[in-house]
Amino acid sequence: MKFISVLATSTAIVFAAFDIVNAAAASYSSSSFTYNATDFLLDGKPFQMFAGQMDPQRIPHQYWRDRLQKARAMGLNSISSYIFWDQLETTKGIWNFTGENNVAQYFKIAQEEGLKILLRPGSYICGEHAWGGFPPWLMEEPGMVVRSYNKPFLAATKAYITRLAQELKPLLASNGGPIVLVQVENEYGSYSDDHQYTEALRDMWKAAGFNVPLYTNDGAGQSYLDGGVIPNVLAEVDGGGGDPQAAFAQRNKYTNKSSLGPLLDGEYYTTWLDLWGSDSPHQVTSASGAKTVMSDLAWIMNNKSSFSLYMFHGGTNFGFQAGADWSTVLTPVTTSYDYGAPLDESGRPNKLFYDIQKTIQAYMGNSTVFPSLPKETPMVAIPSVKMTPMASLFNSLPQPVKRKQVVNMEALGQADGYILYRTISSKTTNGTLDLGDYPRDRVLVYVNGKRQGLFDATYPLPQIVNVNVKPNDVLDLLVENQGRINYGPRIPDQRKGIVGNVTLDGNILENWSIYSLPLSNPSEFVSSKGKASNTTGDSPIFYQGHFNLKAVGDTFLDTKGWTKGVVWVNGYNLGRYWMIGPQQQLYLPGCWLHKGQNEIIIFELENTNSTTVTGVTTRTWGNNANPDVPITKSS
Ligand SMILES: *[C@@H]1O[C@H](CO)[C@@H](O)[C@H](O)[C@H]1NC(C)=O
Ligand SMILES: *[C@@H]1O[C@H](CO)[C@@H](O)[C@H](O)[C@H]1NC(C)=O
Ligand SMILES: *[C@@H]1O[C@H](CO)[C@@H](O)[C@H](O)[C@H]1NC(C)=O
Ligand SMILES: *[C@@H]1O[C@H](CO)[C@@H](O)[C@H](O)[C@H]1NC(C)=O
Ligand SMILES: *[C@@H]1O[C@H](CO)[C@@H](O)[C@H](O)[C@H]1NC(C)=O
Ligand SMILES: *[C@@H]1O[C@H](CO)[C@@H](O)[C@H](O)[C@H]1NC(C)=O
Ligand SMILES: *[C@@H]1O[C@H](CO)[C@@H](O)[C@H](O)[C@H]1NC(C)=O
């Protein structure tokens, strides 16, 4: 009971100055949350954070309370959350704090449920989210260099911090709210070491009124800490699976003492993410992995330190929110962000949940009673839904813009989705096509609607597509943005579409019609029935289907037999499917379904052996060893 009552009765009182130097001198009598060299202090008493990561913008807002209650039921007392700036400011200066973007509401619910918050607002957050949370329009700002001491970048970040302060200031612990810590940047030491930038960022958060302790979170290595630690900002480390002792020892060895304080493993990885086309199966915790998690967490708690599980609940990269990595090829993140986390993608506890619950319970003692799990949302199965081809993309294109040379999608004010580049051949040519610097990311090539080949950065580069055209032939390049890279040295340039000139047999192709296809309203495509009956060529097709439900519930939409595309249900973009796996179904939250009639729209890029989809109550995972299409590779 102690555990619950401490949380339930914590009253927050205004207190402002926070860095370790001031904290040591401060009077705690009126404090809410601070720290000294060894402990976080809640109302002056040592407070260990048993936290888990869960990002509001990856969870339908209707399910926020359910997920937060389940965190408490597992024994957590705190939640870490990233904020995705790109979702809040999709157009420069125009802000959206409604629905899943109503982050203040999420933190209010967390407080009602007795949880403290570790706020991780970036502005760069990584998180396997598109471009680490940066809005794509940043790419078009003159002189922009993200994650550095750069005037345009600092100005855009300042506008974000200022607007976020308006939402979140009342929710800081210093103002009676649940937010006890605010992270500055994210693992900056893995990226660079521009201290002028990180110190400017620190000062911006403080100036905007974020007067709770600030912290950094870096990999547990000397060079990461050298690059990432900011003077007078609490330095924490992440990782450490199997050896949190070593991670903490690294942090303590760090010589810039002004940044040291209590220890928090800021990202203790419960499992890992899935990537499209990966050789690895879906990531889950093995029995021995679960043992390691339990003994590591027990060690951290007995060390009187804190942890934040990454992830407690991953949720879903709905729509086009998934990011991508780049090793030697592009590795886009799956739509599912299940992460093998204790609460699975659909919000249901798995074995790891109970293992961790047991571990925290053992540390707290049996007199501490965790709240019980809330009633589970039911699962529903949806019998086979007939999908009807409604429109071919090539026969339902929007108005194009005309350009002599191709331009990247952001230059047309487009953030996500697809973009079609079309030119009419003026002469006879038979040769290879070259698409500027490299495919960004998947480019289907057509002549007169017939598919000629494919470039795809998720397969080894370079790739060769041969094209044979005569005067007046129509050459189409349909480019898919498969997710902006969220980690590593390619961060500075995340333009999508085509960057550079398109050449055929060495000659620059000119006079383009460019069609932006963000697909934000797919109904526009299916409303004019009959278009798809003209199935000449290999055009991508929009399909539509309807189904009736007597009762709503969660389900997994099975896209077996379909190749690659996007699914919407009742206007909600569920994200991408791709037969290569490991993801094989899309999570469809029950709160987006209606009793009675529901609508499915599918945009299929290639071809399909199926004319139906189903909703299943048990999901499966599987890697398809064969790529979806043959690729011509050059050595
Ligand atoms: C930090 O505060 C706690 C609680 O008052 C105390 O037990 C601990 O000794 C303090 N640590 C240091 C280094 O003063
Ligand atoms: C604001 O964001 C929410 C959540 O993504 C979305 O449902 C809503 O349509 C957006 N509103 C506008 C006007 O774009
Ligand atoms: C750490 O300390 C060294 C030596 O005092 C100093 O040169 C360096 O700038 C400090 N770095 C940070 C991030 O405080
Ligand atoms: C926690 O671990 C650190 C790093 O190994 C060590 O320096 C510290 O003494 C430990 N604290 C406790 C209370 O065990
Ligand atoms: C706590 O409860 C568990 C499960 O009922 C039991 O196995 C364990 O012995 C109890 N521990 C103590 C210290 O009473
Ligand atoms: C075009 O070039 C390719 C590759 O060099 C060749 O295989 C093909 O026969 C050529 N087609 C015509 C119509 O010349
Ligand atoms: C594309 O070609 C035009 C015309 O030759 C040239 O002016 C321009 O610099 C080229 N762009 C790139 C990115 O190479």
Ligand SMILES: *[C@@H]1O[C@H](CO)[C@@H](O)[C@H](O)[C@H]1NC(C)=O
């Ligand atoms: C592009 O259009 C302009 C104006 O109509 C024309 O002069 C030029 O020859 C065209 N370029 C090509 C490569 O066809």
Ligand SMILES: *[C@@H]1O[C@H](CO)[C@@H](O)[C@H](O)[C@H]1NC(C)=O
């Ligand atoms: C059918 O599609 C072709 C190729 O896109 C187009 O040229 C033709 O006009 C279309 N016919 C009808 C009847 O829409």
Ligand SMILES: *[C@@H]1O[C@H](CO)[C@@H](O)[C@H](O)[C@H]1NC(C)=O
């Ligand atoms: C469709 O069937 C063909 C022939 O059996 C197979 O090669 C292809 O992989 C199938 N496609 C999908 C998306 O299942």
